[in-house]
Amino acid sequence: MANVLWLQGGACSGNTMSFLNAEEPTVVELITDFGLNILWHPTTGLQIGDQVQDLLKDIIAGKVQMDILVYEGSLIQGPNNTGSMNFFADRPMMEWVKELSKVAGYVVAIGDCATWGGIPAVPPNPSESTGLQFHKKKKGGFLGANYVSKGGLPVINIPGCPAHPDWITQILVAISVGRIGDVKIDDYHRPKTFFTDFVQTGCTNVVNFAQKVDGGFGKRGNGCLFYEVGCRGPMTRASCNNILWNRQSSKTRANHPCLGCTEPGFPHHDLKKGSIFKTMKYVGGFPMEVPTGRNRVAYYLEAGFQKIMPTNHRVQEGSK
Amino acid sequence: MSVKELNISPVGRVEGDLDVKVYIDNGKVTRAHTQAAMFRGFEKIMEGKDPQSGLIVTPRICGICGGSHLYCASSALDTAWGTKLTPNALLLRAIGQASETLQSIPRWYYAIFATDLANKKFADKPLYKEVVKRWAAYVGETFQTGLTASALPVQIYALFGGQWPHSSYMVPGGVMCAPTLKDITRAHAILAQFKNDWLEPVWLGCSIERYMEIKTWDDMLAWVDENESQRNSDLGLFIRAGLEFGLDKFGQGVGKFLATGTYLHKDMYNNPTIEGRNAALISSSGFFDGENYHEFDHLKVSEHVKHSWFNNQADGLHPWDEPLPTPAQSSTLEHTNFDGQYSWAKAPRYDGHAAEAGPLARVVMNANPNNKEHQIRDPLFGDIIKKLGPSVFTRVLARVHEAPRIYKFIEQWLSEIDLDGEFYTKPVEKDGKGFGATEAARGALAHWIEIKNGVIKNYQVMAPTTWNVGPQDGNDNPGPIETALLGTTIEDPLDPVEVGIVARSFDSCLVCTVHAHDAQSGVELSRFKL
Numbered sequence: 001m002a003n004v005l006w007l008q009g010g011a012c013s014g015n016t017m018s019f020l021n022a023e024e025p026t027v028v029e030l031i032t033d034f035g036l037n038i039l040w041h042p043t044t045g046l047q048i049g050d051q052v053q054d055l056l057k058d059i060i061a062g063k064v065q066m067d068i069l070v071y072e073g074s075l076i077q078g079p080n081n082t083g084s085m086n087f088f089a090d091r092p093m094m095e096w097v098k099e100l101s102k103v104a105g106y107v108v109a110i111g112d113c114a115t116w117g118g119i120p121a122v123p124p125n126p127s128e129s130t131g132l133q134f135h136k137k138k139k140g141g142f143l144g145a146n147y148v149s150k151g152g153l154p155v156i157n158i159p160g161c162p163a164h165p166d167w168i169t170q171i172l173v174a175i176s177v178g179r180i181g182d183v184k185i186d187d188y189h190r191p192k193t194f195f196t197d198f199v200q201t202g203c204t205n206v207v208n209f210a211q212k213v214d215g216g217f218g219k220r221g222n223g224c225l226f227y228e229v230g231c232r233g234p235m236t237r238a239s240c241n242n243i244l245w246n247r248q249s250s251k252t253r254a255n256h257p258c259l260g261c262t263e264p265g266f267p268h269h270d271l272k273k274g275s276i277f278k279t280m281k282y283v284g285g286f287p288m289e290v291p292t293g294r295n296r297v298a299y300y301l302e303a304g305f306q307k308i309m310p311t312n313h314r315v316q317e318g319s320k
Numbered sequence: 321m322s323v324k325e326l327n328i329s330p331v332g333r334v335e336g337d338l339d340v341k342v343y344i345d346n347g348k349v350t351r352a353h354t355q356a357a358m359f360r361g362f363e364k365i366m367e368g369k370d371p372q373s374g375l376i377v378t379p380r381i382c383g384i385c386g387g388s389h390l391y392c393a394s395s396a397l398d399t400a401w402g403t404k405l406t407p408n409a410l411l412l413r414a415i416g417q418a419s420e421t422l423q424s425i426p427r428w429y430y431a432i433f434a435t436d437l438a439n440k441k442f443a444d445k446p447l448y449k450e451v452v453k454r455w456a457a458y459v460g461e462t463f464q465t466g467l468t469a470s471a472l473p474v475q476i477y478a479l480f481g482g483q484w485p486h487s488s489y490m491v492p493g494g495v496m497c498a499p500t501l502k503d504i505t506r507a508h509a510i511l512a513q514f515k516n517d518w519l520e521p522v523w524l525g526c527s528i529e530r531y532m533e534i535k536t537w538d539d540m541l542a543w544v545d546e547n548e549s550q551r552n553s554d555l556g557l558f559i560r561a562g563l564e565f566g567l568d569k570f571g572q573g574v575g576k577f578l579a580t581g582t583y584l585h586k587d588m589y590n591n592p593t594i595e596g597r598n599a600a601l602i603s604s605s606g607f608f609d610g611e612n613y614h615e616f617d618h619l620k621v622s623e624h625v626k627h628s629w630f631n632n633q634a635d636g637l638h639p640w641d642e643p644l645p646t647p648a649q650s651s652t653l654e655h656t657n658f659d660g661q662y663s664w665a666k667a668p669r670y671d672g673h674a675a676e677a678g679p680l681a682r683v684v685m686n687a688n689p690n691n692k693e694h695q696i697r698d699p700l701f702g703d704i705i706k707k708l709g710p711s712v713f714t715r716v717l718a719r720v721h722e723a724p725r726i727y728k729f730i731e732q733w734l735s736e737i738d739l740d741g742e743f744y745t746k747p748v749e750k751d752g753k754g755f756g757a758t759e760a761a762r763g764a765l766a767h768w769i770e771i772k773n774g775v776i777k778n779y780q781v782m783a784p785t786t787w788n789v790g791p792q793d794g795n796d797n798p799g800p801i802e803t804a805l806l807g808t809t810i811e812d813p814l815d816p817v818e819v820g821i822v823a824r825s826f827d828s829c830l831v832c833t834v835h836a837h838d839a840q841s842g843v844e845l846s847r848f849k850l
Contacts, residue, residue, distance in 0.1 A: 031458055087652050119362070
């Protein structure tokens, strides 16, 4: 049994939509079988207006226990740190979050906007958006580097744009079944159980990555998307290709370059010219970024060797 | 009874932040103001960035309509760059758009709309017990079935786009994917599952084909009474309960409709141009002024900002001529002066008129007698608009009416994909202006782009919610939801569910708040989230 309050700040509701796609458990099963009690949610909550404001006040006053605060969307602080670009229930949202975070058992940031600012925080950051405990790669964010919830943990970050429904439901289940002590978080506060392997793990293009056979849009045959169209699978920690999306596929399996959305700093390079669906390269064709953990020179040598191997060619997948 | 002012903050179960202020006289709304309460500045973020930024950024404006934003963003670049689109590319984009909309029908109906019918306001109605049993949030018998089934259509989206929400698989020149036979067969199987789990047994109580024979309002009523299965289906119950609860009696709106249309025909838009777009649409575009149909021309679209929190901008500019937003100081609903700026939404106008966007606008265009052979020709809502007029009921009926047709479209388009054909033609990047549009589940969506020196100079997005929830224009004429609230009877100012029902019938895409005030004393009566 756990009481959950879900709020949205500078949000697109994409994480809520992703959450509603959940299976095993579905959202309804989370409530009926796992004893999750959703105190309020912007998309499904029945209370309105004063009823919501009273609930928030009761939580802050300690009259209603809030075991988990789920926050989706960026913390909007603009203009000039007033937060008035995002009023909610008659106050700047950031004021509600400040007070609610003091009484929360655990705080879970869902999606890139809540974790580290996401797209709203791309310069010039017109809404002065930031994440709950990070701003891009820098620890701090809205609640500050030293924040810990009543349960003794900093903000638990479930990044992704959006987060996968399994990451959301399983962290809620972990808290509600008393497994939170087993959740270990990394330097960016991500649960290691979901964010240790790379997106490349389980990618159907991995053989072509090793042999440096390039793919591209509209082409069959699982050519690798790393060299030409900016795939970030080797630099991005997430279980997308292990658990799949919507139980069917993943970006890279559908010939869509990984955008690196579970790493702080997404969208990477702040959308600068030449960074969208193109691999950023140095003169001579060397990719600016190499797979995480690889020695740059060793990687270039090995990749260059594979590139000139005449035996490497795309294994053509038939259309039928 | 005196005039009262009602402030409702927040108004839940819409996506995004909306506050509404209504003035109540003798139990009826006499004035209403809608306030969009959140600003992120996505258009400003894209200035000076890579021309393809919209493919990544705009789907993330709205997690519900992400595929629709992608459809617009790729189309805007297609027209700016003069790309080539293969039939396969057009089919796969249409399938993505259609599956996102199909998902939204049960998800919106059960999670956002129908739970309001379980409100105590309707407790004395004979069908109330049955409505609660089926549609009460989380515990209703078909609430769970519908919500679970809503995840199926976007599995099809994921087969071609990798994931839903937030894929960027539609790119200028086509699509990223190159599906194989197994992807097509899998998509067919998932679609059939959706039909078998929900669409036919739970929603219609009959075959898709039988439902699609309905051509007039009388046909529809006869269909309800034809047999027990149809009468007791969720759609049958909605029609009976909707009429019994009086949903056809309020929420009329401006009576003018705008659709940008969608589903570009696979053989008619291979060389994308702005001029060639209307003729290539399968679901037609247009403006209906209440009596006559007019051809849609994007140059007749303009935005007003007199009552919006943006500075340094003239009223009535076409999106290409609009500056990027300069935010003004906002205020809470209670402290807002409604003679001045009061919303983060702009006020779009078509040829000077406020117009309703959404599924009702779409099905009204589908009834246009001038529609061509390749376009949807469905007279039903031409008849319903004449007989019943717009209302909460008509709006909801329009929304759910589309499910069987979209189902058939996806089935047909899947079968038309040529596995030996091409999916992508690499475009040549250049400077210029572009326009892309579609119909998101909740209505007309359009993007305008200007590229200069290889980067984005201007990007303007006009969403269906902007059309519907926008404030007054430069001449102080109210927007569609503001108008639709007029005349609404508020039975209990402490629980003004009627305001929520009207706003939710538009499926607004921002989190809404309504405040109720006594208009004479100014004392706040209640507030709630739509």
